[in-house]
Amino acid sequence: MSSKLKLLVASSSLSLVMLCSAPAFAAGTAQGTGITNNVSVNFQVGGVAQTQQTASDNFVVDRKVIFSLAEKAPIATTSVNPGQTGQITTFVLTNTSNDTLDFTITPSQLVGGTAAHGGTDAFNVTNLLVCLDANADNTCDAAATATLTVNDLIADANTTILVVGDIPLAATNGQVAGVSLSAAALNSNGTAITVATDATVNGASTVETIFADTVKSGNGGTSAARDGIDVATDDYTVQAAVLSVFKTSRIISDGVSSSNFKSVPGAVVEYCISVANATGGATATNITISDLVPTNTTYQAGTIRVNGTVTTPGAGQTCAAGTVVTDASDADGGSFGTPANTVAGTLNNIAGGNASALIFRATIN
Amino acid sequence: MKMIVQIMAALVALAGASIAAAATPLQLSSDVFVERTISRDDGTKTMVLEKPKMVTPGDNLVFVVKYKNVSAATANNFVVTNPLPPAVTFDGTSDGLEVVSIDGGKSWGILGNLRIAKENGATRAAQRSDVTHIKWNLNQPLTAGAEGKLIFRGVVK
Numbered sequence: 001m002s003s004k005l006k007l008l009v010a011s012s013s014l015s016l017v018m019l020c021s022a023p024a025f026a027a028g029t030a031q032g033t034g035i036t037n038n039v040s041v042n043f044q045v046g047g048v049a050q051t052q053q054t055a056s057d058n059f060v061v062d063r064k065v066i067f068s069l070a071e072k073a074p075i076a077t078t079s080v081n082p083g084q085t086g087q088i089t090t091f092v093l094t095n096t097s098n099d100t101l102d103f104t105i106t107p108s109q110l111v112g113g114t115a116a117h118g119g120t121d122a123f124n125v126t127n128l129l130v131c132l133d134a135n136a137d138n139t140c141d142a143a144a145t146a147t148l149t150v151n152d153l154i155a156d157a158n159t160t161i162l163v164v165g166d167i168p169l170a171a172t173n174g175q176v177a178g179v180s181l182s183a184a185a186l187n188s189n190g191t192a193i194t195v196a197t198d199a200t201v202n203g204a205s206t207v208e209t210i211f212a213d214t215v216k217s218g219n220g221g222t223s224a225a226r227d228g229i230d231v232a233t234d235d236y237t238v239q240a241a242v243l244s245v246f247k248t249s250r251i252i253s254d255g256v257s258s259s260n261f262k263s264v265p266g267a268v269v270e271y272c273i274s275v276a277n278a279t280g281g282a283t284a285t286n287i288t289i290s291d292l293v294p295t296n297t298t299y300q301a302g303t304i305r306v307n308g309t310v311t312t313p314g315a316g317q318t319c320a321a322g323t324v325v326t327d328a329s330d331a332d333g334g335s336f337g338t339p340a341n342t343v344a345g346t347l348n349n350i351a352g353g354n355a356s357a358l359i360f361r362a363t364i365n
Numbered sequence: 366m367k368m369i370v371q372i373m374a375a376l377v378a379l380a381g382a383s384i385a386a387a388a389t390p391l392q393l394s395s396d397v398f399v400e401r402t403i404s405r406d407d408g409t410k411t412m413v414l415e416k417p418k419m420v421t422p423g424d425n426l427v428f429v430v431k432y433k434n435v436s437a438a439t440a441n442n443f444v445v446t447n448p449l450p451p452a453v454t455f456d457g458t459s460d461g462l463e464v465v466s467i468d469g470g471k472s473w474g475i476l477g478n479l480r481i482a483k484e485n486g487a488t489r490a491a492q493r494s495d496v497t498h499i500k501w502n503l504n505q506p507l508t509a510g511a512e513g514k515l516i517f518r519g520v521v522k
Contacts, residue, residue: 029452043440055395064421094425
């Protein structure tokens with residue numbers, strides 16, 4: 001039965017003396033902090049103030065282990081080219097527990113299935129490694145290793161982790177390789193965490209630990225609830241040039257006919273070697289062509305042209321124009337005779353959807 | 366209103382729920398409970414109060430102060446003062462009759478009337494999260510044998 005209390009207003013419209021600045025951390029009160037409630041009562045008997053009486057109650061705050069591992073912004077696939085090494089995908093680990101913790105970080109490859117950004121996992125990177133990038137400059141702080149231990153991540157702190165892999169030369173345009181990263185929490189001295197379950201009944205003055213992580217599913221990673229582990233995924237998408245090469249020839253004169261020239265001895269044959277990059281292919285660079293002049297023909301000096309135009313690359317292609325280059329082996333992008341009887345040429349970069357040609361002439365012996 | 370400051374005898378700080386000895390005129394205890402949501406078999410959820418064995422940031426706490434006049438005389442001007450533990454945010458009382466302090470116990474008032482200075486010099490209304498102390502003044506005398514209980518809530522920071 002509570003007595004009726006009538007409110008005595010001490011004072012209204014106070015103007016304030018102090019600034020209130022209670023820091024609000026997501027992690028909360030540090031584990032082991034005591035919460036002590038002290039209550040005191042003052043009263044009078046017969047108008048005489050009595051000795052103040054007090055009571056108190058005390059317990060400690062337990063440890064709540066909760067943290068998140070996620071792909072680091074920008075949230076998108078990492079574009080790579082075949083044969084590249086040391087390609088990175090980035091992750092961020094955030095510790096929102098009320099304690100400092102260590103974490104064991106382990107990378108793994110997806111084997112089939114849907115990768116982080118919706119593509120189908122089709123190949124594996126090689127040399128899959130992981131490293132810490134504490135200064136977030138997108139380079140490993142130390143040499144990457146198969147697994148990583150993050151030491152002493154304090155409450156409310158986060159750190160960047162890189163997964164590193166090499167792209168096989170045989171990877172083709174548009175292929176996706178999914179990678180997955182898992183983080184498991186440990187005590188800050190590196191030992192495993194002893195966790196209290198719902199069935200554990202312990203004292204108010206000892207610190208127990210609970211795992212408070214929630215379940216995760218979908219392309220971003222799969223992780224059970226309350227196991228002290230979080231998982232995140234990312235992927236690599238290959239951008240390769242998709243080149244097709246065609247070699248065609250046409251007779252441009254035979255010394256006799258005035259049209260529909262025949263391939264008789266003495267006729268001049270124009271060869272066209274076209275290189276076409278399919279739409280969507282990555283720009284091909286450093287394209288070099290080397291063609292041995294066919295037997296029974298003789299190269300016609302000074303007829304090499306590079307960067308010619310091509311219409312309908314393929315068996316029925318038409319090549320024209322191009323820049324004339326000297327036969328000498330120099331910096332003009334074409335040569336004849338080095339190696340012997342070989343036409344060599346370098347084409348400008350070809351972007352996806354474009355084509356270019358190397359053209360030269362020879363006479364039929 | 367000034368609190369009557371007493372010369373205190375040795376302050377007895379007891380672990381766990383403590384009850385003042387019977388030789389003193391007042392029986393006083395402070396208990397803390399953790400509020401938990403339990404799912405029953407029929408799918409409904411119910412709140413229970415448990416002793417604080419496993420408490421983590423974000424948990425709701427219920428503080429219960431019980432008092433009883435065990436002397437033969439009537440007590441007047443009965444004032445119960447409870448500073449809020451630093452790791453707890455105030456979350457209201459069950460009777461709403463308390464006055465609060467946001468400046469460490471120097472001044473008191475109803476929460477709705479108090480204001481706090483912001484960094485740029487303007488003021489804003491004080492909120493529950495600003496409260497540092499709570500106090501109840503019993504305006505009626507507490508006769509011999511009378512008892513009562515005061516309840517307030519907090520959230521672990």
